[in-house]
Amino acid sequence: MSTSPLPRPAKDSPRNRNHGGGIRSGEGRFGWLFTAPAIVIIGVFLVFPIFLALWVSVSDWGGLGSPINSQVEFVGSKNFAHVLTSGGLAEKDFGTSIRNNFWFVVFVVPLQTALALFLAVQVNRRVLRGRSLFRTAYYFPSVTSAVAITGIFAFLFASSGAVNSVIAALGAKGPTWFADPRGLFHIIAGVFGVGDNPPVLSSPVLLELSWWDWLSGPSVAMCVIIILVIFTTSGTFMLLFLAALQNIGIEVEEASLIDGAGPFRKFFSVTLPMLRPTLFTVLTLGLIGTWQIFDQIYILGQGKPAKTTLTPAFLAYQTSFKDLNWGDGAAISFILFAIIVVLTLLQRLVLRDREKERLDRPLSRLLAAANAPSAQNIPSAQNRGGR
Amino acid sequence: MNTNRKWGAALLAVGMVAGLAACSSGSSGGNASSNKPLTILIGSSGAAETKAVQDASDAWAATNKTKVTVTAASDLTQQLGQGFSGGNPPDLFYMSWDQFQTYASKKYLEPYAANQTNKGAFYPALTKAFTYKSKFYCEPKDFSTLGLIINSDKWAAAGLTASDVPKDWASLETVAKKLTTGDTVGLAFGAEYARIGTFMNQAGGSLLSKDGKKVTADTAENIAGLTEVKKLATAGVLKFPSALDSGWSGEALGKGKAAMVIEGPWISGLKGDYPNLKYTVAELPAGPGGKSTFTFSNCWGIPAQSKTATETESLVKYLTSDAQQLKFSAAFGVIPSTESAAKTYATTYPNNAPFVKGNNYAVSPVAFAGAASVIADFNSQLEGIASGDPKAILSALQKNLQSALDTANGK
Numbered sequence: 001m002s003t004s005p006l007p008r009p010a011k012d013s014p015r016n017r018n019h020g021g022g023i024r025s026g027e028g029r030f031g032w033l034f035t036a037p038a039i040v041i042i043g044v045f046l047v048f049p050i051f052l053a054l055w056v057s058v059s060d061w062g063g064l065g066s067p068i069n070s071q072v073e074f075v076g077s078k079n080f081a082h083v084l085t086s087g088g089l090a091e092k093d094f095g096t097s098i099r100n101n102f103w104f105v106v107f108v109v110p111l112q113t114a115l116a117l118f119l120a121v122q123v124n125r126r127v128l129r130g131r132s133l134f135r136t137a138y139y140f141p142s143v144t145s146a147v148a149i150t151g152i153f154a155f156l157f158a159s160s161g162a163v164n165s166v167i168a169a170l171g172a173k174g175p176t177w178f179a180d181p182r183g184l185f186h187i188i189a190g191v192f193g194v195g196d197n198p199p200v201l202s203s204p205v206l207l208e209l210s211w212w213d214w215l216s217g218p219s220v221a222m223c224v225i226i227i228l229v230i231f232t233t234s235g236t237f238m239l240l241f242l243a244a245l246q247n248i249g250i251e252v253e254e255a256s257l258i259d260g261a262g263p264f265r266k267f268f269s270v271t272l273p274m275l276r277p278t279l280f281t282v283l284t285l286g287l288i289g290t291w292q293i294f295d296q297i298y299i300l301g302q303g304k305p306a307k308t309t310l311t312p313a314f315l316a317y318q319t320s321f322k323d324l325n326w327g328d329g330a331a332i333s334f335i336l337f338a339i340i341v342v343l344t345l346l347q348r349l350v351l352r353d354r355e356k357e358r359l360d361r362p363l364s365r366l367l368a369a370a371n372a373p374s375a376q377n378i379p380s381a382q383n384r385g386g387r
Numbered sequence: 388m389n390t391n392r393k394w395g396a397a398l399l400a401v402g403m404v405a406g407l408a409a410c411s412s413g414s415s416g417g418n419a420s421s422n423k424p425l426t427i428l429i430g431s432s433g434a435a436e437t438k439a440v441q442d443a444s445d446a447w448a449a450t451n452k453t454k455v456t457v458t459a460a461s462d463l464t465q466q467l468g469q470g471f472s473g474g475n476p477p478d479l480f481y482m483s484w485d486q487f488q489t490y491a492s493k494k495y496l497e498p499y500a501a502n503q504t505n506k507g508a509f510y511p512a513l514t515k516a517f518t519y520k521s522k523f524y525c526e527p528k529d530f531s532t533l534g535l536i537i538n539s540d541k542w543a544a545a546g547l548t549a550s551d552v553p554k555d556w557a558s559l560e561t562v563a564k565k566l567t568t569g570d571t572v573g574l575a576f577g578a579e580y581a582r583i584g585t586f587m588n589q590a591g592g593s594l595l596s597k598d599g600k601k602v603t604a605d606t607a608e609n610i611a612g613l614t615e616v617k618k619l620a621t622a623g624v625l626k627f628p629s630a631l632d633s634g635w636s637g638e639a640l641g642k643g644k645a646a647m648v649i650e651g652p653w654i655s656g657l658k659g660d661y662p663n664l665k666y667t668v669a670e671l672p673a674g675p676g677g678k679s680t681f682t683f684s685n686c687w688g689i690p691a692q693s694k695t696a697t698e699t700e701s702l703v704k705y706l707t708s709d710a711q712q713l714k715f716s717a718a719f720g721v722i723p724s725t726e727s728a729a730k731t732y733a734t735t736y737p738n739n740a741p742f743v744k745g746n747n748y749a750v751s752p753v754a755f756a757g758a759a760s761v762i763a764d765f766n767s768q769l770e771g772i773a774s775g776d777p778k779a780i781l782s783a784l785q786k787n788l789q790s791a792l793d794t795a796n797g798k
Contacts, residue, residue: 062494063468063471063493063495064471064472064493064494064495065474066474088787089760089761089764089787089791092764093760093764158632159629159630159631160632161632176629176630178629179627179629179630179770181770181771303767304629304770305629305767305770305771306767306768306770306771307764307767319760320468321464321468321469322464322465322759322760323489323759324468324489324490324493326472
């Protein structure tokens, strides 16, 4: 890399710039210059496409030529309305995709986080022999291409594949995994004698789907994808947890042992709270990643069976490229974007550092009380308050 | 001095980025020669088809002193959509029957067919399939109808003879039951409108009224057709390919997992993968409403305002000539789209004569602009037909298809 003076953002004081000469002259200019490639790349490949997509979502572009030409007209929220409130197939498809993805997220995010944490704790043990072997093995699915793993799963879960052979050997009959559109909760309800589509639940409530549809749970085919995704991503998150675990000093552990904490107490009262920032990262990454699932869907059936593996990301692709409704497709993408942002903020709110607040609140009250008579004399308290 | 060099380096970096960005938009300039190389994008059934199209194009290119590149798409619709939106569509492409009306309504296609000298040579049903708002857009490259494909060995093993070939639904049920054994199911076909729709038509139904203005999906005839399929499925003599670990029913036939399938002339492509497979072709059995089958076709699409239209029109004329179409038939089994060549085909390939005969009463599947996504939804419902309610499935189809039809007519 260059050994030139560090680039500075254009915050340089006017004094500096006006002076012209001197060793620090023109730093702002260089700052812009050196960041220019990155700015151009981000602008061309990220910012511009996003605004273009936003424009497509509110225009009637038919997919012919550039979206920015005089024949393309602004249609306001028409595309969004078509997807959200048309009462037709477009709305139902979108509702179905949200339903599928919702159950997918509900199952994947907690399970993959728990599994990743469990694996990380196991391979972090000092007494475990061949630790690096296990670490590599668990991380391996994450390094392998999603396409390859999905292909292997397609063979494993074929109706006469390895999984069904094992089930058959145990005396049961496995389902035709990828062709089974029944929802998991519907199957369970069926066991308890609840018939198909009970009339109480059969009228549409939201996005053209009835309660019965919303409460179906993931379909059998979707369950395979859930297993597949948990299998691939838990290795990645294990790595994050492992790094965080190794940051916890041995003295903390010893201190808790001296205080008489057993292994469970130690884990839940000492280790887990110290992992909170990592937990937040893992949950956020998991949430964002699972709402955007596409590759596995594209390879395994493209929404089949009976649209139970249709996800918003895949629906956006299909609406755009297959049905040539580019506006609707872009609108779906932006609705998905909004969903992800809202859920991430919500999760942030739920997971915010309550522990710290609880400690901080009495402390600051105490300090406030102490400050009250002569606040000006204690600058450190003011600093604390501003933290 | 040092400053200047730094400025230069930075400018170079920006220049490289700009260059990179420019590359992404493809090459617009260059090549000003009169004989521009042409590109063809096809949805190929296999290596045989790709090679046949490439050979034919090369022969034309040699006489016209140009070069034609044939690309077999892995996903034709998606790649076409990408090409058009990027402003860079192929010069010539397979336009499938189910997407044609959508493409025509969105003004993607050049209506060149009406000006071609051989426009009258095609089957009227095919000309109609590629006509949008009474304009004949693109010339059909071939056609296929559906027939009943029977595995000869399994047929003989079940003790059946040529006189047992099913003529109506009742005999279809009987032979399907006889052919169903431990590992083999009697009948298999894709759980989709393009197969199951024939049962609805055989029952006397259709999805559209005669004038094409009203959707008639939930009629008693259509329900009867769908109920027949459900009956076969619940009896266990009909299974869909995905339940037989196959991508399509032809694969199930080749693997010996299905004894009879409903497919088209493209079934001959199986000889590559399953050289020992022996099969016979029969017309589809008739239902209470008489005989019916579907006819499918692709046409040679040319993008609207194509700069190479003159060349590609000449190429299409060459590719749709009787002689060339018969060469395609020899290579990958399709039936020529011109009436004269189809007659020659039927005598050359007597085994496939039932397919040609089927075209006498065949209808095109419903495919108006916007119908594709409704049909896709219908297909997804059909996957669960064994446990589903035909009437409910058809009333959902009625509602969605009518709304799509209204949108299409409103334009």
